[in-house]
Amino acid sequence: MREIVSVKNVSKMFHGKKAVDDVSFSIKQGEVTAILGPNGAGKSTTIHMLLGLVHPSEGEVALFGQRPDLKEVREKIGIMLQEVSVMPGLKVSELLDLVRHYYPEPLAMEDLVRLTGLTESDLKTMAEKLSGGQKRRLSFALALAGNPDLIVLDEPTVGMDTIARKYFWDTIHALAHQGKTIIFTTHYLEEADDTAGRILLFKEGRMIEDGSPEQIKAKLKKKTISFIVDPSVSLEAFLKVSGVKHIFRRNGRVIIHTDDTDRILYLLFEEKIGARDIQIESGKLEEAFEQLTVSQKGAI
Numbered sequence: 001m002r003e004i005v006s007v008k009n010v011s012k013m014f015h016g017k018k019a020v021d022d023v024s025f026s027i028k029q030g031e032v033t034a035i036l037g038p039n040g041a042g043k044s045t046t047i048h049m050l051l052g053l054v055h056p057s058e059g060e061v062a063l064f065g066q067r068p069d070l071k072e073v074r075e076k077i078g079i080m081l082q083e084v085s086v087m088p089g090l091k092v093s094e095l096l097d098l099v100r101h102y103y104p105e106p107l108a109m110e111d112l113v114r115l116t117g118l119t120e121s122d123l124k125t126m127a128e129k130l131s132g133g134q135k136r137r138l139s140f141a142l143a144l145a146g147n148p149d150l151i152v153l154d155e156p157t158v159g160m161d162t163i164a165r166k167y168f169w170d171t172i173h174a175l176a177h178q179g180k181t182i183i184f185t186t187h188y189l190e191e192a193d194d195t196a197g198r199i200l201l202f203k204e205g206r207m208i209e210d211g212s213p214e215q216i217k218a219k220l221k222k223k224t225i226s227f228i229v230d231p232s233v234s235l236e237a238f239l240k241v242s243g244v245k246h247i248f249r250r251n252g253r254v255i256i257h258t259d260d261t262d263r264i265l266y267l268l269f270e271e272k273i274g275a276r277d278i279q280i281e282s283g284k285l286e287e288a289f290e291q292l293t294v295s296q297k298g299a300i
């Protein structure tokens with residue numbers, strides 16, 4: 001398959017601080033890729049560089065083998081960014097028509113309406129009067145107006161209600177099925193798990209994982225053991241157990257992520273530390289995400 005996105009050794013400095021640090025990846029036609037990571041990890045900056053909206057301090061970005069800011073490249077991209085700003089004084093239908101006319105081969109208006117779930121009454125509304133969730137829907141329609149080959153979505157479902165969100169992801173699945181290349185960021189891990197074929201996981205400006213949700217989850221398959229113990233008890237011995245990087249305390253419980261819960265149980269009884277209410281759970285995706293992206297700070 002054709003390479004659509006190429007990011008090579010890209011870094012971005014803001015005021016002497018690295019927001020994105022030596023990131024490289026390549027995305028082929030038809031891939032659906034989620035960029036995940038905690039706040040400030042560098043996801044939006046990477047997306048902005050990918051789109052030619054921010055210039056990298058180092059490294060190179062190419063879309064369709066060309067510079068992202070070229071007109072012929074821009075015509076093939078649909079973008080939905082976090083901030084939705086609409087031109088005042090136009091109805092939704094007028095705005096969509098205007099934007100459609102920028103493109104050589106726009107989507108038909110009825111297709112746009114069907115794909116995005118805009119209603120007849122939305123189309124007649126002045127764009128600036130739409131609610132937050134309706135504006136996101138309009139923003140999605142504007143992204144699709146030019147019938148793009150590459151669709152880039154930065155936290156697209158923020159502000160959408162459950163029904164709008166389902167409609168949105170059904171459309172993304174349909175577009176992916178047509179062979180469109182899709183890149184999105186989200187803080188809802190289940191959206192990435194359900195939709196993406198590939199996850200790029202960012203932490204502190206670096207890309208720390210690149211794989212399918214299954215591959216990423218396989219890395220996350222540590223179990224969690226938690227218990228209540230007197231806060232004065234030393235837990236040093238547990239840090240030596242396989243896979244234990246940190247020991248957390250939350251709501252009076254000690255929480256340990258490990259690939260060897262048997263060993264922790266053994267130590268709990270051998271060390272006679274008086275642990276109560278011991279619980280063992282398989283790693284949840286949320287907790288697992290925390291394991292991969294947590295910084296050294298925050299551990300005991």
Ligand SMILES: Nc1ncnc2c1ncn2[C@@H]1O[C@H](COP(=O)(O)OP(=O)(O)OP(=O)(O)O)[C@@H](O)[C@H]1O
Pocket residue numbers: 014015019037038039040041042043044045046
């Ligand atoms: N225009 C800017 N000027 C200065 N610093 C910036 C700018 N844009 C981003 N940053 C900084 O770069 C780092 C990465 O920010 P970025 O918005 O890329 O993170 P993110 O992963 O998208 O976060 P979020 O999940 O909160 O949207 C942060 O420390 C942020 O403060």
